[in-house]
Amino acid sequence: MEFYSVIKIVLTLLLIIGVGYAARRYNILSKDSIGSISKFVLFVSLPSLILVSSTCKPFTPECINIVLLLLLSSLVYYVVSIVVALIIPRLIRSKSNEIGVYRFILVFPSAVFFAFPIIHMIFDQEGILYAAIFNLPYFLLTFSLGIWLMTSSLKKGAASMKFDPRVFLNLAFLATLVGLLLYFTSTPIPEPFRETLALLGKMSTPLALIATGGFLFEVNILALFKNSRHYLISIVRLLVLPLIVFVMLDTLLPLFDSEVLHVELLSEVKNVILAIAVIIAAMPAAVQTVIIAAEYKAHPEIAAEIILVTTLLATVTVPLLFITGFIPC
Structure with missing residues (x-):
């Protein structure tokens, strides 16, 4: 993808985020209302996009x-990110109140509010279908493993690995399952x-980005300059993880050639799958981080700070990954 095209996409997303920030300001x-917009995207607009995308490609x-x-x-991706999340926060000597948030952020990127808009702009509806399938484990892991990662560093007895069965009522998850049924039939x-x-x-896409801008308004910008560990975690989130994912998938995907899985179109879809995986791996921290951190009293203020740091840095790192070819398009 040409440099101008990359910058155009990222600037478009950033400007819409700015509109959301200004509207809140x-x-x-x-x-x-920002919370309501977020819920509308998660429960109405995104499931609609997933459903209509499921019929864009013949089976x-x-x-x-x-x-x-x-x-x-x-x-x-999830195996790599979980291993990294368990190691890096301890390696950089994070405080106990930071470890849970850092771990959650390293595993769960902002797929819905940042990756999906980028994928939609590049690969259109077929890309959304693939991204939704790739993102299926997200809905299962966020409210099980994610809660444990978030709370495991708190005082004894605070951590919980309890799985919330209501995750199956998540409309984005259900829309993906229904979409797959429509797709296969x-x-x-x-x-x-x-x-x-x-x-x-x-x-x-526009509503998700507006909501992101609105959420960022609530962050104390001055606090961002007080903690260098935020930036170290952000570099791992935005650059180290996607590079590891790229190397591993670029090695693994060609092994599944026509003799193994009879995928005659592998050469055509390999780059799309690789691009979607790296895009999602390169995304900033998920907005849901604040929501879950607040629910489990796991320092939501830290979550809000690093969401802003990763979102701002992503405007530089994402174009960099495109330009250097680590996101093949």
Whole structure:
């Protein structure tokens, strides 16, 4: 991808985030309305986009193998990120109140609010379908492993590995499952439902970015300069993890050639799968980090600070990954 195209995409996203920040700054949007926009994206707009994207590509037998490769790539990402999350915070001598937040941030990126808009702009609806499949483990792990990572460094007895079955009621997760069913059965979405879903889906990118800007307004910017560990964690989140994922998948994916999985289209889809995996791995901290940290009293102020740091730095690191070819397009 050309340098100008990369800068154009990132600047577009950044400007919309700025609109959300300004709208919150001048009380055009309240704190409650930003939360409502976030919920609308998660429960209405994003599921609509996933559903309509599931019928954008005709199903062929090779598609099963593509789904398997996407889930394999996702497994590689989560194994790498969990190992890194368990090691790095201790290695940089993080304080006990920081370790849980850092661990969560290193495992769970902002796929919905940052990666999906980028993937949509580059790969259109087919990219969203692939990204949704890749992101399936996210919905299962966030409220199980994620809570444990967040709380495990707190005082004894605070950590919890309890799995919340309500995760299965997450509409983005359910939409992905329904979308896969429509995809594998080649079931079209009848009009006017398809057009309705398409219009709602198109709202997900700008609304997600506006919500991100609104959330960033709540961060104490002066506090960002007081903790160098925030920046070390951010570099790992934004550069080290995606580079590791790139090297591992660039080595593993070619092994699944036509003789192994009979994927005749592997050469065509390999770069798309690799790009989606690296894009998601290179994203800033998820907005949900603050929500979960607040729920479990795991220092949400630290989560908010590092969300801002990673989001700002991502405007530099993401174009860098594109330009250097680590995000193949």
